[in-house]
Amino acid sequence: MAASKRKRGGEGPADKKGKFVVDEGEAQVETKKATRNEVLVPAPVSMGKWTNKERVLIFSSRGINFRTRHLMQDLRTMMPHSKADTKMDRKDKLFVVNEVCEIKNCNKCLFFEAKKKQDLYMWISSCPHGPSAKFLVQNIHTLAELKMTGNCLKGSRPLLSFDPKFDKEPHYALLKELFIQTFSTPRYHPKSQPFVDHVYTFSIADNRIWFRNYQIIEEDASLVEIGPRFVLNLIKIFQGSFGGPTLYENPNFRSPNLHRRELRLAAAAKVREKQMVKELQKIKRKEAKEDIDEDVTADVFVTPNEEKPVHIQTEPPAPKVVKKNKHKAFKRQRMQRGRR
């Protein structure tokens, strides 16, 4: 088939351009077969309408675990306007990321950083000069989880849903704008699908941002969760991309290291307290006990007993009458019964 395309002289590349539109799988192949006699396949309707050139670079540093890797892959699947890159070495400073973005011609960036193979931090930034924010990511559930039963078209455009609390504070308003620009798929993007069939929700609870992704099943707004889902804990907002003056610092944020340290200290303090108590007890026991001074007046109320007559026994005492314990059998039976 490729050979026949080339024979027609220059139709190959033109066809390819035709295929540039939204890929309609089998339908496309059929139309191609039908139009083999035609000279040119008409260009797609949306040609030239893609104006919002938003590109997001999604990559990570070294030392991430499988869950983070899957989360990144899921985000790349959901966002057709994303690009991937290799892992960045930890040795390089963070502003190197800006250069990587420039090379890839991206103007937004989602950078995942894993520390101690336990904590995952996410940077979201607008690359040349824009603001950036750092989050701690928790409670990650990926697309592959079997409890999330929804499905959506790959690359379809999402609806974005925000909590009204995002409008109340200036830092949340800035974050909202950042999320909108990063997560919304541009219209007429070549890899996007024309249908809108899923919705992202961003909500604020417990000073954290909760992200959920739902599939729209019916027109009456019944939803099923697709995934992924995660929780973002804001750390700082910077004026520049991966640097610059701090615009906002989250007072409620406690570093996971601190948290672990506090737990360990608490446990250690408990053990130490127990030890101290034990030592105190030992010391008390081994202490030399004080001698009590003799009290001269202690004998004041002592009165001697009356003299009793001394009785010498000449006869042996009468044998004690041994009363037969009638209940012994019953008791034994009772005990046996109890044992059984």
Added chain:
Amino acid sequence: MLVLLSVFLGRNFCSTTCFRSASLHFLSTRPASYMPTMESAEEESLHDQSSEEEAGELSDGELQEAFSKGLLKPGMNVLAEKNKKFVNNVGGLKQCLADFRKDLPWVERLDMTNLPAEGVLSKPEEKVPAGINSELDADDDFQREMFFYRQGQATVLEALPLLKVHNIATKRPDDYFAEMAKSDQQMQKIRQKLITKQMILERSEKAKKLREQRKFGKKVQIEVIQKRQKEKKAMMSAVKKYQKGMTDKLDFLDGDQKAAKNSSDASKKAVAKKGPNAKRKYKDQRFGFGGKKSGKKWNTKESFNDVSGFRAKMAHDKGARKGKGGNKNKRPGKSVRRKMKGRS
């Protein structure tokens, strides 16, 4: 930036050992948010961090100088750190937002901000916080997820008409085949899992029902047996009563229609009727209080003329005396006995 509080304890300040231990103590209890090492190295340059310099300030010589100057008072001095101020540059944030904002038409962004929708079937147990100020409890999983769900629903309900206006479709036609975010294999796995869950549920339901039934069946069985035993007992006692003649009604037989039982009982009773009754009847008649009396003990013409019971020998004293005469072993009389006695 360190503020030294002096706590008067009556101890001499100049004992350096005492102060050393105190300094170590408060160094360990300084909250770690004060230390720069917890945050990433890049941010260090962003703060003007001076704790390293302050650590250097706590050398003996400098302290003694400070004391002599009168800055430090006697007693135990404990380091207390100032309340850390968290950066919140509201002006800067707003400026940044203004610079950064891209005024795209709604069709490009497709974003909505709304409160969670009230469902058509909103149940009273949900208690989803609807107001903008009500706090959502992040620990109550169900409430939290329902909040997110309702928020999504509200968005969809608001956005669908807008999308229609802009001619953006939301329903995928049936012949439109395209790659999905989750592969078919994944969807198969999900379907399998759901099916197995369903089956397990059904099986457990069935097992529960069976157990209940068995218990119930056992109960019913016991009841039926007891009922039968009771009936049998009642029947036997009724029969015995009739046999002994306490009741002469056969009503208890109408309950169960057993023909053999019926016939055997009837014959027994018939025999029982004729036997003793005739003799009893005659005796009663003659001697008893019941029966026909009136003149049965008087002679009638026939009984007077009836000489069948006449024995001539008996009448003339010629018959053999039954046992009264000829008593050879007759005892002599008193006088004879006295005479005999006197003689012997």
